Every structure is written in structure tokens, then in C-alpha cells.
Amino acid sequence: MFFQFNENETLPGALSCYHKYTSNDLLYSTSPIDNTLLARVSCINAEQYEKFVQIAQENFLKWRNIPAPQRGIFVKRFGQEVQNKKGELAQLITLEMGKPIRESLGEVQEIIDICDFAVGLSRQLYGLTIQSERPEHKMIENWHPLGLVGIITAFNFPMAVWAWNSTISWVCGNVNIWKPSEKTPLCALALHKIVSNLVREMNLPDISFVFTGDYKIGEQLSLDKRIQLISATGSTRMGRQVARNVASRLGKYLLELGGNNAIIITESADFNLVIPSVVFGAIGTAGQRCTSTRRLIIQESIYERVKEALVHAYKQVKIGDPNDEQYHYGPLIDENAVILYEKSIQSAVFHGGKLLYGGKRIESSELKSKNYVLPTLIEVEKDNPIVQEETFAPILYLLKYKTIQEAIEINNQVAQGLSSAIMTLNLRESELFTSQNGSDCGIANINIGTSGAEIGGAFGGEKDTGGGRESGSDSWKNYMRRQTTTINYGINLPLAQGIKFEI
Structure with a gap:
């Protein structure tokens, strides 16, 4: 496969991937499918960090002077290369992260789609012409590249989230430094290899760098004044630290953090849509x-019907090797994730929750690791403290409501504010849900689930989700700096606000 690396192979702007190495400064990439050691990846050291940041600064001065439509040509070529290697990239995601191959193919398609979006964007990085209060004056708004953009990504989307940021950042004229999750370094190196080969072929400067290592690399980037923007995806705890570090130097940050997402099921919901939406939303990617x-916030009159249908559906879920398309999901990322799954269930039950289905690991000789767990349904009251927590595992909490206003209150009662949904055929309910009195999340869907987003819409959330917006719409403005220019084309010098100054 193209993503296999030779021992001691060096990629420009990235650390090498080793299968034999004696240093202690290593990441161990292990497949959650069967706990196989895939590779050892060397971590960046202080000398290498400084070298690459300096190179990135120098290359930015070259890259920003290439017209945006030409930068878009590079992104177009990159998207074509990803398309050509779609199957292999998807296999690597499944191998290193453990998501089903169908979802991995979808993740790679996201990269291809955002490349298309960014290519079009490269010809419309527009500003404004603003009416001036002074005669024979006009104001215009210019947008310029920021410089160096640091991108910190999580394990669950080890390729796509970087692409959301990097492709738009590239057409805006920036150079990117990527700190991937220490759990999925090979996914980052594979994409970096495509970028490295392409910039050589097109005779361009290195515009993408990969810094492999643990959380300390992210801290270093967030404290580095030379990094104009930090875009970080991960837990709320991590985001708070990034925000503190970047704010301490008055830098810019874009945060896409935790989600504690709910679906409201109303009396008028189309049942043909309810169960598929809920089940995929709850168990997709485990x-x-x-x-x-x-x-899941369910109107009390249909609560028992929904609960019964869900238990029946969960019994049909197939869990196994994510390379086999017959299975709905595969393993959790590692043993720590399984422990958190178990502790969350224990907490929910301890505080009065009722376990309806699942709640344990799968013990099977056919599975080659202990990272596989049953999808879980738990009946809880809205004051159960567990509903305030985001657990990265297939656990779904069922709650009742009486009125639509109460349902919206339950939806909004958590600290996170990423995605939300309502299943209803009632126009008043759907309009209320998306009004200023409705969901307080960055995403509010009607008659679809919480999971899955198209690249055309800005992605992100409010409250503890961080307030950032990645991907579509006008999110490109995060990757540029705004400059207001006033032009006097007359022969007089009137001042704003009618101020008189004579000399």
C-alpha cells in the first residue's frame, strides 16, 4: 500500500516512521481491532520544532504571494490524489482508528468534498465596499492571510477534520502545522506523504508540517506567538487549556470541542425516520x-413505544471486525475508552438509572481484542448527573417530557452545545426548535439525527463546545485577517464625525 513507510524514511516537514528504533521518544500506533502494533513513530524534539517553524515562516512569505486561484489549483490536485487513493486511505483509518470501513470511506469523501469547496472559494475571497460619511471617500474591506495555522485534531476523525481546516487555510494563503492525535499518527503521515509528493511535483514550498508527539506539542504550539491561529478539536478540558494559552498571548483560536447531543421525539414524529436516525446517531463510529x-428526549405518550422499538433494534446490531461491511460498528479506540464506558454505566445506574440493554464488554473468541462493547440503553431522569457528561461510547440515555417547552429545556440543560435534533411533523414545534427560544446548539436539525454534517455548512457549537466554526459557509474568515481601508479620491481632507482641525 502507498502508506507503508520504509524504515528511516524521512518526509519533508514531518517526523519519520520507524519499525525499529531505540529512542524512548516514540508513539506506538496500535490497532484497536486486535491490539496489533502497527508502527513506532518518532516524536518531534525541541531542535526539530524550531527548525520546522522557521521553515514554515519562510515558506509562508512565498505562499502568500501566489494568487489564491493558483493556490486553489494545488488544493484541486490534492483532492484528486486523495480520490485516487480513497480505498487505501479508508483502510488505514479503519486499521488505526477502528471505525467501520463504510464510515472510513465517508471520511475520505469528506476530504474530497472540502477540496471542491475550497477550490471554489479560492476565486471568491470577497471583501466589502462601504459607503463613507465623507464626500469623495470610500471604504473597502480587505482580507489577508494570517501566517502559520496550528491544527490539533482528535483520533475519531483522524483525516477529515485536518482537511476541513487545512484546505481552506491553504487557499487563504497560510501554511499549516498539524499536531495529530497520538493515537492515529499513521493517518496523518499518510496524508502528509501525498502533500509532500505534490509540492515537489508542482515546485511549491512546503506548506504543510506534521508534528508528532503527545499533548505537550499542542501546548507548545498554543503558546508560540508565531502561530497566528490555533484550531483545536477535542475535549472541552483540552480546549480550555488551549484557550488559556492562546489568550495569554492575545492570539486567535478556533475550538470545536465536546458534544452532548439530544434528539427530541414528538408525538407527530414519522416513526419510519425515528429509529434509523437514533440508532445511527447513537452507535455510529461506536x-x-x-x-x-x-x-433521547421522548414525549411521554409515546415513550413506551419508542423504548420497545429501540430495544428491538439494538438486539439486531452486529458488532465485529470493522473491515467486514456486515458489522455496524467495531471496537472502541482503546482500553481506557472501555473503562470510561463501564464507569459511566455504573454512575448512571447508581443515581437511579435503569439499564434497558447492553452495558458490558463483548467476550468472544472471534474478537481479537477486549475493546468491543455492547450498545447500551439506559432510562434516566433529567436530574441524573450522568446526562451532563459526554462519554465517547455507544451509550444512549432515555428521558421523558410532557410539553415541547420542557423538551427544549432538557435539551439545553447541559453544558455542551454542539448538535441537536427534533423529529416532528408539526410546523410550530419545528419552528420553535430553531427559533431564539429553541435549541441553544450550533446545529439544530429537523427530521434527521444529530450525527453527520455536510461540508457546505459551518460546523461547530456553543457553550462548552467552544464557539468555533469549521468547514463551510463563511468560516474562511477565521483563517484570514480583516483590514479596513479608507480612500480619499478628492482634493479636500474632511475628518470623520465632522471634526474640524485647522492648522
Whole structure:
């Protein structure tokens, strides 16, 4: 496969991937499918960090002077290369992260789609012309590249989230430094290899760098004044630290953090849509999406019907090797994730929750690791403290409501504010849900689930989710700096606000 690396192979702007190495400064990439050691990856050291940041600064001065449509040509070529290697990249995601191959193919398609979006964007990085209060004056708004953009990504989407940021950042004229999750370094190196080969072929400067290592690399980037923007995806705890570090130097940050997402099921809901939406939202990627459905808020008159249908559906879920398309999901990322799954269930039950289905690991000789767990349904009251927590696992909490206003209150009662949904055929309910009195999340869906987003819409959430927006719409403005210019084309010098100054 193209993503196999030779021993001691060096990629420009990235650390090498080793299968034999004696240093202690290593990441161990292990497949959650069977705990096989895939590779040892060397971590960046202080000398290498400084060298690469300096190179990135120098290359930015070259890259920003290439017209944006030409930068878009590079992104177009990159998207074509990803398309050509779609199957192999998807296999690597499944191998290193453990998500089903169908979902991995979808993740790679996200990269291809965002490349298309960014290529079009490269010809419309528009500003404004603003009416001036002074005669024979006009104001215009210019947008310029930021410089160096640091991208910190999580394990659950080890390729796509970087692409959301990097492709738009590239057409805006920036150079990117990527700190991937220490759990999925090979996914980062594979994409970096495509970028490295392409910049050589097109005679361009290195515009992408990969810094492998643990959380300390992210801390270093967030404290480095030379990094104009930090875009970080991960837990709320991590995001708070990034925000503190970047704010301490008055830098810019874009945060896409935790999600504790809910679907409201109303009396008028189309039942043909309800169960598929809920089940995929709750168990897709083994519940390891930031948009995974974690709470189900059900109108009390249909509660028993929904509960019975869900238990029946969960009994049909197939769990196994994610390379086999017959299975709905595979393993959790590692043993720590399984322990958190178990502790969350124990907490929910301890505080009065009722276990309806699942709640344990799968013990089977056919599975080659202990990272596989049953999808879990738990009946809880809205004051159960567990509903405030985001657990990256296939656990769904069921709650009752009486009125639509109460349902919206339950939806909004958690600290996170990423994705939300309502299943209803009632126009008043759907309009209320998306009004200023409705969901307080960055995403509010109607008659679809919480999970899965198209690249055309800005992605992100409010409250403890961080307030950032990645991907579509006008999110490109995060990767540029705004400059207001006033032009006097007359022969007089009037001042704003009618101020008189004579000399």
C-alpha cells in the first residue's frame, strides 16, 4: 500500500516512521481491532520544532504571494490524489482508528468534498465596499492571510477534520502545522506523504508540517506567538487549556470541542425516520463522534413505544471486525475508552438509572481484542448527573417530557452545545426548535439525527463546545485577517464625525 513507510524514511516537514528504533521518544500506533502494533513513530524534539517553524515562516512569505486561484489549483490536485487513493486511505483509518470501513470511506469523501469547496472559494475571497460619511471617500474591506495555522485534531476523525481546516487555510494563503492525535499518527503521515509528493511535483514550498508527539506539542504550539491561529478539536478540558494559552498571548483560536447531543421525539414524529436516525446517531463510529446522539428526549405518550422499538433494534446490531461491511460498528479506540464506558454505566445506574440493554464488554473468541462493547440503553431522569457528561461510547440515555417547552429545556440543560435534533411533523414545534427560544446548539436539525454534517455548512457549537466554526459557509474568515481601508479620491481632507482641525 502507498502508506507503508520504509524504515528511516524521512518526509519533508514531518517526523519519520520507524519499525525499529531505540529512542524512548516514540508513539506506538496500535490497532484497536486486535491490539496489533502497527508502527513506532518518532516524536518531534525541541531542535526539530524550531527548525520546522522557521521553515514554515519562510515558506509562508512565498505562499502568500501566489494568487489564491493558483493556490486553489494545488488544493484541486490534492483532492484528486486523495480520490485516487480513497480505498487505501479508508483502510488505514479503519486499521488505526477502528471505525467501520463504510464510515472510513465517508471520511475520505469528506476530504474530497472540502477540496471542491475550497477550490471554489479560492476565486471568491470577497471583501466589502462601504459607503463613507465623507464626500469623495470610500471604504473597502480587505482580507489577508494570517501566517502559520496550528491544527490539533482528535483520533475519531483522524483525516477529515485536518482537511476541513487545512484546505481552506491553504487557499487563504497560510501554511499549516498539524499536531495529530497520538493515537492515529499513521493517518496523518499518510496524508502528509501525498502533500509532500505534490509540492515537489508542482515546485511549491512546503506548506504543510506534521508534528508528532503527545499533548505537550499542542501546548507548545498554543503558546508560540508565531502561530497566528490555533484550531483545536477535542475535549472541552483540552480546549480550555488551549484557550488559556492562546489568550495569554492575545492570539486567535478556533475550538470545536465536546458534544452532548439530544434528539427530541414528538408525538407527530414519522416513526419510519425515528429509529434509523437514533440508532445511527447513537452507535455510529461506536459512539465516538462529537455529534453522537447521547440523549433521547421522548414525549411521554409515546415513550413506551419508542423504548420497545429501540430495544428491538439494538438486539439486531452486529458488532465485529470493522473491515467486514456486515458489522455496524467495531471496537472502541482503546482500553481506557472501555473503562470510561463501564464507569459511566455504573454512575448512571447508581443515581437511579435503569439499564434497558447492553452495558458490558463483548467476550468472544472471534474478537481479537477486549475493546468491543455492547450498545447500551439506559432510562434516566433529567436530574441524573450522568446526562451532563459526554462519554465517547455507544451509550444512549432515555428521558421523558410532557410539553415541547420542557423538551427544549432538557435539551439545553447541559453544558455542551454542539448538535441537536427534533423529529416532528408539526410546523410550530419545528419552528420553535430553531427559533431564539429553541435549541441553544450550533446545529439544530429537523427530521434527521444529530450525527453527520455536510461540508457546505459551518460546523461547530456553543457553550462548552467552544464557539468555533469549521468547514463551510463563511468560516474562511477565521483563517484570514480583516483590514479596513479608507480612500480619499478628492482634493479636500474632511475628518470623520465632522471634526474640524485647522492648522
